Each structure stands twice: as structure tokens, then as C-alpha cells.
Amino acid sequence: MKIRTAVFPVAGLGTRFLPATKAIPKEMLTVGDRPLIQHAVEEAKVAGIERFIFVTSQGKTAIEDHFDVNPVLESTLVERGKTKELDRVKSLQLGPGEAIFIRQQQPLGLGHAVWCARSLVGNEPFALLLADDMIIGDAPCTAQMIDAYNKQGRGNYTAVMDVPQEHVSRYGILDITQDDGTLVQAQDVVEKPDPATSPSRTAIVGRYILDPLTFDKINIHNFGVGKEIQLTDAFKPMIDAGVPFYGVRFKGHRFDCGTKEGWLEANVANAYNDEAMQPRLLETLKKLNIASQ
Ligand code: G1P
Numbered sequence: 001m002k003i004r005t006a007v008f009p010v011a012g013l014g015t016r017f018l019p020a021t022k023a024i025p026k027e028m029l030t031v032g033d034r035p036l037i038q039h040a041v042e043e044a045k046v047a048g049i050e051r052f053i054f055v056t057s058q059g060k061t062a063i064e065d066h067f068d069v070n071p072v073l074e075s076t077l078v079e080r081g082k083t084k085e086l087d088r089v090k091s092l093q094l095g096p097g098e099a100i101f102i103r104q105q106q107p108l109g110l111g112h113a114v115w116c117a118r119s120l121v122g123n124e125p126f127a128l129l130l131a132d133d134m135i136i137g138d139a140p141c142t143a144q145m146i147d148a149y150n151k152q153g154r155g156n157y158t159a160v161m162d163v164p165q166e167h168v169s170r171y172g173i174l175d176i177t178q179d180d181g182t183l184v185q186a187q188d189v190v191e192k193p194d195p196a197t198s199p200s201r202t203a204i205v206g207r208y209i210l211d212p213l214t215f216d217k218i219n220i221h222n223f224g225v226g227k228e229i230q231l232t233d234a235f236k237p238m239i240d241a242g243v244p245f246y247g248v249r250f251k252g253h254r255f256d257c258g259t260k261e262g263w264l265e266a267n268v269a270n271a272y273n274d275e276a277m278q279p280r281l282l283e284t285l286k287k288l289n290i291a292s293q
Contacts, residue, residue: 003146003209004051005120006044006127009113010037011057011104016258025060027131029263032270032277036257037063038092040131047142049127053100053120055113064101067094109228111218118215125149130206134266135159136273137252141207148183148248149209156214156235159207160184160247161254165195171203172232174247184247187239191232192225202247204232205254211243 014026021029027037034042041052054063070089077086100120104113114128127142135141145157163171175188176199190199208231217234224230235245253269256262271277 001124003125003127004049005053006049006129007053007055007114007117007121008037008040008129008131009055009110010060010063010131011055011107011113013107017260025062026258028062031134031266035066036131036134039134040129043140043142044127044129046140047146051100052094052098053117055104055116056101057104067099069093109230111229111231111234112220114231115215115218115220123212125209125211128208128210132258133206134255134257135252136269139251141250141252144250145207145209145248152246154211155244155246156211156238157209157246157248159205159250160202161205162201163203165201168193168195168198168201173198173200174202175199176202182249186245186247189232189235189245191230213238213243
């Protein structure tokens with residue numbers, strides 16, 4: 001079945017990035033000239049996604065405005081002959097009816113946010129993208145995930161990467177049964193385990209292809225780690241119901257843009273990969289005596 005819908009949970013408070021995120025949604029922080037949420041939407045678009053569902057909360061209207069048409073801005077750019085800027089703004093907009101917004105009324109966790117989108121997604125597999133996990137690489141991560149799904153068939157898929165043992169308590173961690181180097185299969189997934197008892201170091205990164213059974217298996221009465229309704233807790237019941245769980249070792253670099261350090265690294269990598277910006281970046285690092293070339 002074609003994956004045509006993507007869900008973007010954007011209701012989080014962004015506490016790790018305060019005070020920057022006091023009045024601005026964390027998803028609107030920029031990497032290069034685009035907000036994080038724009039990077040995620042573009043990644044989904046090139047993977048063939050046609051419906052973009054944003055699970056928002058209070059204080060997130062900047063995201064709706066960002067994907068809307070801005071007639072005053074557009075006519076001003078036309079008047080001033082700024083065609084390049086106009087084309088750029090237009091190329092990043094979503095088409096009429098492509099963007100759907102729904103509110104998560106309480107901050108009850110990722111599982112709850114996904115569950116809030118249930119009636120919009122319907123009975124079909126869908127992509128889930130966490131915008132503060134930014135992935136930079138040649139092949140967009142969501143496209144890699146959809147490729148794996150198309151080859152392998154029904155199942156739940158997440159992007160995975162190996163992390164240091166002392167970091168496992170920040171992630172969903174796989175209990176692996178099979179591993180061919182690219183695709184791994186798990187018999188269980190544990191959210192934020194203690195490093196001493198973690199089943200592996202293979203961690204979930206914020207890209208998923210999810211089976212619609214997820215909506216039935218997210219238990220909105222079960223508060224897991226951090227007293228939140230965890231998406232991860234829905235995977236084992238699905239494995240038991242015959243929906244396999246796969247991890248895709250994606251190609252690319254993942255940056256945790258929910259932290260100042262990860263966001264900075266993403267901006268440096270983004271500038272380095274941009275032909276026009278790279279010389280200036282290197283020059284600046286040299287000037288500051290940070291890098292030797
Ligand atoms: C969420 C998921 C976790 C995953 C992580 C990836 O955690 O619950 O399983 O490993 O995203 O970034 P969060 O970062 O929201 O605590």
C-alpha cells in the first residue's frame with residue numbers, strides 16, 4: 001500500500017532549548033534558511049507524501065502560518081521585483097488541503113500525540129517524522145524507510161542507529177533477533193532503558209513507518225517511562241499480534257536538534273554542505289583559530 005500520509009508531532013514544549021523556545025515553537029528553529037519542520041516536510045515530500053498532518057498544541061500557530069500562503073509578503077515581493085525570493089517562498093509552501101492541523105490537548109507523550117491523529121490517518125500505513133531529529137545525507141531518510149517497507153512488506157519500521165551504552169537511556173532500544181547489517185528485526189523494544197539492563201545499543205531515531213494497528217495498540221491509559229504515553233510501548237503488543245518490527249540502519253547523519261549542541265552541529269554540517277556557504281564557514285573557523293584549514 002502506498003505511503004501517502006505523514007504525521008508530524010509538533011506539540012512539545014521544547015524545554016531543552018529554553019529560553020529560545022519560550023515564544024517560538026522549537027520546530028521553527030532554523031537550520032540554514034529553513035525551520036526544522038520545513039526540512040522534515042521536504043524530506044517527506046520527496047519520499048512521495050501527499051498529506052501532511054501536524055499534531056500541534058497551544059502556542060504553535062507559527063507552524064500553521066509558515067505553511068500557509070502569505071498574500072501581503074507575496075505581493076510585496078512582486079512589487080519589489082524580488083522574484084528569486086518569491087519563487088523560494090512559493091516552492092516551500094504546501095498546496096491547498098495538503099496540510100492538516102490537529103491539537104494534542106495535553107502534553108501526554110509521543111504515543112498520545114500519534115493517537116490524536118488516528119481519525120485523520122485512517123486505516124493505512126503512514127510515516128511519522130520527529131522534526132527535531134534532523135538527518136542529513138544523500139538519500140532522504142523517509143525515502144529509505146519507504147524503500148525498506150516496499151521490499152519487506154507489512155510491519156512497523158523505525159530508523160535506527162547504534163549509540164554509546166551510556167546514551168541508551170535517551171532512546172527506544174531494540175531487542176534484536178536478526179540483523180543483516182542494514183535491516184534488523186526485533187522481538188521487543190524498550191523505551192529509555194537503564195544502560196545496565198538494556199537489550200542492545202541499537203536506538204530508534206525519529207523516522208517511522210507505522211502500521212494502522214498502532215492506533216489500537218497505543219494504550220492511552222498506560223503511562224510509561226517519564227509518566228508519558230509512549231509510542232514505543234505499542235510495538236511489543238503489535239509484534240505479539242503478528243506485525244513484525246524492523247529497524248532500518250539508514251545512511252546519513254542524525255542531529256538531535258532538540259539540544260543546543262545538536263542544533264549547532266546541524267547548522268555547521270548544513271553550511272559545510274552548501275557550496276555557497278562552505279568557503280565562508282571555513283574562513284570564519286580559521287579566523288577564530290578553531291580550524292587549521
Ligand atoms: C522519542 C522516542 C524514542 C526515540 C527518540 C528519537 O523520544 O520516544 O523512542 O528513540 O524519540 O529521537 P524523545 O526524544 O521524544 O524523548
